[in-house]
Every structure is written in structure tokens, then in C-alpha cells.
Amino acid sequence: xxxxxxxxxxxxxxxxxxxxxxxxxxxxxxxxxxxxxxxxxxxxxxxxxxxxxxxxxxxxxxxxxxxxxxxxxxxxxxxxxxxxxxxxxxxxxxxxxxxxxxxxxxxxxxxxxxxxxxxxxxxxxxxxxxxxxxxxxxxxxxxxxxxxxxxxxxxxxxxxxxxxxxxxxxxxxxxxxxxxxxxxxxxxxxxxxxxxxxxxxxxxxxxxxxxxxxxxxxxxxxxxxxxxxxxxxxxxxxxxxxxxxxxxxxxxxxxxxxxxxxxxxxxxxxxxxxxxxxxxxxxxx
Numbered sequence: 001x002x003x004x005x006x007x008x009x010x011x012x013x014x015x016x017x018x019x020x021x022x023x024x025x026x027x028x029x030x031x032x033x034x035x036x037x038x039x040x041x042x043x044x045x046x047x048x049x050x051x052x053x054x055x056x057x058x059x060x061x062x063x064x065x066x067x068x069x070x071x072x073x074x075x076x077x078x079x080x081x082x083x084x085x086x087x088x089x090x091x092x093x094x095x096x097x098x099x100x101x102x103x104x105x106x107x108x109x110x111x112x113x114x115x116x117x118x119x120x121x122x123x124x125x126x127x128x129x130x131x132x133x134x135x136x137x138x139x140x141x142x143x144x145x146x147x148x149x150x151x152x153x154x155x156x157x158x159x160x161x162x163x164x165x166x167x168x169x170x171x172x173x174x175x176x177x178x179x180x181x182x183x184x185x186x187x188x189x190x191x192x193x194x195x196x197x198x199x200x201x202x203x204x205x206x207x208x209x210x211x212x213x214x215x216x217x218x219x220x221x222x223x224x225x226x227x228x229x230x231x232x233x234x235x236x237x238x239x240x241x242x243x244x245x246x247x248x249x250x251x252x253x254x255x256x257x258x259x260x261x262x263x264x265x266x267x268x269x270x271x272x273x274x275x276x277x278x279x280x281x282x283x284x285x
Contacts, residue, residue, distance in 0.1 A: 023086045031079050035072065042067045061130035065145045066123065114166035115149040122146060127171050133241060135172040136163055178214045179243040181236045183250050185258075186229030188266045193222065197232060199261045203253050204234055210249075212242040217250070229266045 043064055050060035121127075123146060128134055132143045134153065141155040151168065153161045187196045197219050204217045217236025224231045234254075238246050258265060 020086060020088075024083065027079060027082055027086060031075065035075055038071055038075070039068050042071060057131065062123070062146050065130065066147065069147055115164050118165035118168060119146070119148040119151070122151070122165060122168065122171075128173060132173055132175040134174065136168055137170075139163060175240050178237040179240055181213070181217060181238045181243045181246045181250070183217075183234045183247055183254065184223055184231050185234070185251075185254055186226065186231045186265060187258075188264045189228075189230060191263045193230060193232075195261070196258070196263050197221070199257050199263065200232060200234060200254060203250065203257050204236075206253070207236070207246070207250060210246070212238050212246050214238060 046060055046064040046067065050057070050063075128136075128143050128146055128151065130143055130145065134140070134143055136151065136153055139153050139155065139161045141153045141159075141161065143151065144154050144160070145152040147165075149165060151163045151165060153163060155161060185200065187193070201219045204219055207213060207217055213236050215237035217234050220233045220235055222230060223233035234250065236246075255265070
């Protein structure tokens with residue numbers, strides 16, 4: 001076969017290229033099979049380890065996702081090396097050069113090193129775990145993944161934040177220990193405070209049977225005196241991440257109980273007084 005004046009042996013080309021293509025395809029198929037199988041095996045192993053060592057679900061999920069990430073990175077590196085070998089690229093000089101290049105890149109990769117080191121201590125000290133409700137810098141939400149380089153935080157509006165570990169200078173973990181359920185209810189100045197507190201305490205006593213509560217709730221008393229209402233506070237301790245649903249249910253029950261008792265929840269009123277020009281003239285006289 002002749003192309004642009006150059007002669008090519010078609011049979012030789014086919015015998016050379018086809019095996020390489022087949023080897024590349026087999027490597028990619030092997031990668032596509034090994035990755036999900038390996039990830040599933042890691043998940044099963046972590047579940048078994050978590051059950052044996054009585055690890056919390058958050059800790060188990062954190063170690064599981066970290067292990068899967070490390071496994072994926074390692075597998076991709078091995079695939080890359082094998083692909084180079086399949087196309088007859090000498091890996092030895094490449095690896096030797098990579099050492100020199102890596103040394104040069106290391107000076108410019110300080111941020112990456114800081115991410116890895118910070119991520120290591122985050123995992124070692126268990127500052128955050130998967131499914132924790134945290135505040136990290138200006139981000140607030142639920143931790144979805146703690147990696148060696150970044151931490152993923154899902155905001156309550158659905159936004160997924162990728163926070164480099166080096167930027168995590170302080171972590172506020174709201175999921176350690178019991179959570180606080182707090183409800184403030186304002187009543188009118190014309191209503192009887194003691195009667196309102198009795199109604200609220202009945203609601204609080206009813207919610208004490210709710211399994212979401214660890215302690216309370218109880219009516220603490222008058223919290224503040226506003227311009228148009230008297231605020232009474234109810235406080236209790238709940239299980240992690242249950243405080244918001246409990247507060248919503250309590251507000252609904254309190255509103256219904258106050259309506260039944262004839263106690264008003266006031267709202268701001270505005271009174272406007274208008275005077276016409278004639279009245280002003282008469283007053284001036």
C-alpha cells in the first residue's frame with residue numbers, strides 16, 4: 001500500500017496495532033470491572049469492621065469513603081502505568097524523570113501538602129465525620145465526605161461546597177452531644193401570664209413522651225418584654241438533627257392550644273393620625 005509516495009505493509013501495520021488496541025481495551029474493561037467490585041468490597045469490609053469495633057455510622061462512612069478514594073487513586077495510577085507499557089513507552093526513564101520533576105513541583109505544591117496534612121489531622125482527631133452538621137468558615141451544612149485534600153459540605157439550600165482542608169482553621173461541630181430545642185412564644189399584655197404558662201406547660205408535658213426528646217421540654221418563664229408582647233421560653237434537649245422538626249411540631253401544637261384557650265399571639269400594630277390643614281390653622285389660632 002502506498003500513501004503520499006510512501007509504501008506501507010498493511011499486514012505488518014495490522015499485526016502491530018491490533019494487539020495494542022486489544023490490550024488497551026482489555027485494560028479499560030478490567031478497570032471498569034475492578035473499580036466497582038473493589039469499592040463494593042471496601043464498603044462491605046468497613047461495615048463489618050464498624051460492627052465489630054462498635055464505630056459510629058458517621059465514623060464508618062468517613063473511613064469507607066476515604067478508603068474508596070485512596071483505592072481509586074491507586075487504581076488510576078496503575079492503569080496509567082500499564083497503558084504506557086501497552087504502547088511501548090519506556091517507563092523507567094519516565095519514573096526517573098518524575099522524581100526530578102516531582103522535586104521541582106514540590107516547591108510549588110505547598111498548598112497541596114497543607115491540604116493533605118490538615119486532612120490527616122482532621123481524620124485522626126475526628127473533628128468532623130460524614131453526616132455531621134458543621135460550620136466550616138463561612139459554610140454551614142452536612143458533611144458528605146472527608147478527603148485527604150478537600151472536605152465536602154452540603155448546604156441546606158442543596159449547594160455542595162468543596163472546602164480545601166488548609167482553609168479549615170476552625171470547625172464548629174453541632175452534632176456532638178445533644179441538641180437544643182428552643183421555642184419562644186409571645187403573648188399579649190392583656191393576657192394572664194400564669195394562665196398562658198399553664199397552657200404551655202401542658203404542651204411541654206405532652207412532648208416529654210416524644211422519643212426525640214432526651215430531656216424536657218420545660219417552660220422556663222418570661223424571657224423578655226417586648227414593645228407589643230411578653231415572650232415566654234420553652235427549652236428541651238433532643239437527639240442530634242431532631243431539633244428543627246421538634247420545634248416545628250411544638251409551635252403548631254402551641255398555636256392550637258393558645259387559640260383554644262383564647263390567648264392571643266400579638267402582632268405589631270401601627271396607628272397613623274392624620275390632621276388636615278384647617279385643623280392646623282384652628283389650632284394655631
